[in-house]
Amino acid sequence: MSKLKVVFFASLRESLGIAETELEILQDMTVAQLQSLLAKKMPDGELLLQSGIQASIDLEFAREADVVTVETKEVAFFPPVTGG
Template sequence: MITILFFAQLREQLNCDKTDLGIDAPVSISLLRETLVTKNPAWETFLANDKLLFSVNQVLVKAHHLVKDGDEVAFFPPVTGG
């Protein structure tokens, strides 16, 4: 089981701050995104954003990074300043 967290504006758009997902083998963040969209089609617009940032176990990673059972994955929009 992996824990998936959503932060900031993304959390508001998805109306979800956390979900769990069982996986049988390591998967990339990209495949994880596709799986989430398959389970929640309304999320596609928000999760398809190519500017999203990802972390695994609180370390920033790229979309090709593999996640495994027990990992904590976080999705968040790019940081903007003003």
């Protein structure tokens, strides 16, 4: 069992009304599984399931299929990056 810090950035943080949370994970899971878990546990958590939400695992860019291990310290979620 390990404590995982989950951080939310930019408009995602504003929409969720929370900058970060902490949860205990009992086993490895994919980023997509973590998003689904958080979507069920958090008010307005379904925002994490929107298309284009990006993630990082311990400060490294991550895809939905990448694994969050019990040794992972931090996962961050942020809205799609737009340019102009």
